[in-house]
Amino acid sequence: MLLKVKKLSEIGGIVKAPPSKSYTHRAVIISSFANGESTLHDPLISQDTLASIKASKCFGAELEVIGIPNSYGDEIDINNVSKNITGHDKVSINVKGTENIHNYSSNAIDLMNSGTTLRIMTSIAGLADNGVIFTGDSSLKTRPMGLLLEAIKPLGGDAVSIEGNEKPPIAINPGFIGGKTSIGGNVSSQFISSILIAGAISKLGIELEVKGDFISKSYVAMTLDVMEKFGIKIDSDLFTKHDDCDRDLKKSSSATFKISPQEYIGADYVIEGDYSSASYLLGAVAIAGGEITVKNLFKDSKQGDKLIIDVLRRMGAKISIGNDSVTLTSSGELNGIDIDLHDAPDLLLTVAVLGALANGKTTIYGVRHARFKETDRIAKCAEELKKLHCNVCELEDGLVIEGGLSSGTVNSHSDHRIAMAFSLIGLKHEIAIDNGEVFDVSFPNFIEAMNEIGVVVYLDNS
Numbered sequence: 055m056l057l058k059v060k061k062l063s064e065i066g067g068i069v070k071a072p073p074s075k076s077y078t079h080r081a082v083i084i085s086s087f088a089n090g091e092s093t094l095h096d097p098l099i100s101q102d103t104l105a106s107i108k109a110s111k112c113f114g115a116e117l118e119v120i121g122i123p124n125s126y127g128d129e130i131d132i133n134n135v136s137k138n139i140t141g142h143d144k145v146s147i148n149v150k151g152t153e154n155i156h157n158y159s160s161n162a163i164d165l166m167n168s169g170t171t172l173r174i175m176t177s178i179a180g181l182a183d184n185g186v187i188f189t190g191d192s193s194l195k196t197r198p199m200g201l202l203l204e205a206i207k208p209l210g211g212d213a214v215s216i217e218g219n220e221k222p223p224i225a226i227n228p229g230f231i232g233g234k235t236s237i238g239g240n241v242s243s244q245f246i247s248s249i250l251i252a253g254a255i256s257k258l259g260i261e262l263e264v265k266g267d268f269i270s271k272s273y274v275a276m277t278l279d280v281m282e283k284f285g286i287k288i289d290s291d292l293f294t295k296h297d298d299c300d301r302d303l304k305k306s307s308s309a310t311f312k313i314s315p316q317e318y319i320g321a322d323y324v325i326e327g328d329y330s331s332a333s334y335l336l337g338a339v340a341i342a343g344g345e346i347t348v349k350n351l352f353k354d355s356k357q358g359d360k361l362i363i364d365v366l367r368r369m370g371a372k373i374s375i376g377n378d379s380v381t382l383t384s385s386g387e388l389n390g391i392d393i394d395l396h397d398a399p400d401l402l403l404t405v406a407v408l409g410a411l412a413n414g415k416t417t418i419y420g421v422r423h424a425r426f427k428e429t430d431r432i433a434k435c436a437e438e439l440k441k442l443h444c445n446v447c448e449l450e451d452g453l454v455i456e457g458g459l460s461s462g463t464v465n466s467h468s469d470h471r472i473a474m475a476f477s478l479i480g481l482k483h484e485i486a487i488d489n490g491e492v493f494d495v496s497f498p499n500f501i502e503a504m505n506e507i508g509v510v511v512y513l514d515n516s
């Protein structure tokens with residue numbers, strides 16, 4: 055389906071950021087393997103988080119999504135999510151953690167498009183008393199797993215790529231008992247989150263060393279954050295200072311983690327707003343000009359994608375930050391910048407589109423790992439920008455964008471972030487995005503949220 059965009063005369067206003075995808079995954083999975091019951095308030099219900107709900111249920115956890123009309127079990131109709139709620143604040147998930155980890159599914163479990171679910175659940179599945187196979191859509195079958203499969207071996211982990219290409223489908227046997235291991239940090243932080251989340255409840259606990267370049271480190275900070283909220287004590291040098299708001303996220307620093315065997319304790323947990331999704335709302339007003347306040351974005355958040363604030367400020371927008379909101383004012387004139395996205399890979403496409411519409415050159419670097427996502431986002435972004443006659447070239451770890459866009463049709467390659475980021479081009483040039491319906495992977499009410507700020511985004515079936 056084609057995603058198309060029309061701008062009303064004025065855009066902006068006050069809007070709530072959708073709930074964080076990464077925090078929802080973690081809260082769903084951790085509460086599912088906790089002792090006792092949990093209530094997760096304001097979770098993101100999207101295709102990706104449904105994969106985590108489904109996988110956790112397959113291992114015996116009981117999860118009930120409250121507040122979405124016509125929802126029943128795994129079969130939540132994602133169209134109802136987008137049509138019936140514009141904010142998710144009346145939604146919650148009641149979770150009863152499972153006492154025995156056992157795979158109750160007789161078939162391979164289809165994790166659809168969700169890399170986070172695949173990676174985190176691979177270690178958890180090794181704690182079960184029987185085997186499982188994880189598979190997914192054609193994109194998930196391209197996601198690298200090799201470093202994780204190797205790193206869990208010294209922990210008793212027995213997981214193999216069925217096709218022998220270090221990618222899903224992955225067959226996992228029982229045996230993950232914990233112990234000591236190390237892993238390279240330059241492919242995906244999800245491997246590290248996976249080992250930590252399962253390691254904490256394994257027989258021996260976990261000692262993990264991350265070696266070399268450690269990308270997307272803030273996602274591991276989010277993992278530790280949720281683990282701690284569910285009762286786990288962690289010894290780690292991830293932060294240079296004890297005050298973890300004042301973190302040193304230097305590019306090339308390794309880290310160590312030590313966690314004795316413990317149990318997760320069920321909790322009441324509120325999911326904060328998502329800076330990655332908010333980047334499209336803030337970006338739209340930065341491009342078109344106007345003022346917007348995005349609520350549900352916390353000043354002290356551990357999300358690396360908070361970097362969107364610095365990006366937009368450096369490009370020329372005025373930004374003021376409240377404790378739980380961000381207000382942006384823009385004239386619509388933006389300037390190119392140089393930016394390192396090693397800790398915020400999901401901003402790549404938003405920043406690339408902003409750069410393509412800005413005056414002067416934008417250089418994005420440090421984000422080679424964006425090549426291992428739903429698509430090779432560096433290559434696909436360059437390919438699609440070129441279709442709009444943009445002057446862009448690929449770096450191994452980023453993009454150099456000199457702008458010069460015109461109208462045209464692009465393809466999302468079924469990557470939700472390509473669809474949403476490229477829709478922002480519609481504020482300046484006519485654009486149609488083929489396979490544009492995939493935003494429900496992370497932001498099911500994207501259309502409604504954009505409409506709320508005066509950008510008419512719609513799907514054209516004709």
Ligand SMILES: O=C(O)C1=C[C@@H](OP(=O)(O)O)[C@@H](O)[C@H](O)C1
Pocket residue numbers: 075076077079170241242243244247269270273399400423
């Ligand atoms: O752990 C997470 O929730 C995520 C980690 C990041 O992946 P990498 O660590 O592979 O960069 C990010 O891109 C992804 O969208 C979500």
Ligand SMILES: C=C(OP(=O)(O)O)C(=O)O
Pocket residue numbers: 102167168169170171400427428471496
């Ligand atoms: C890469 C992403 O997610 P995942 O790794 O969970 O598929 C994303 O949301 O951009």
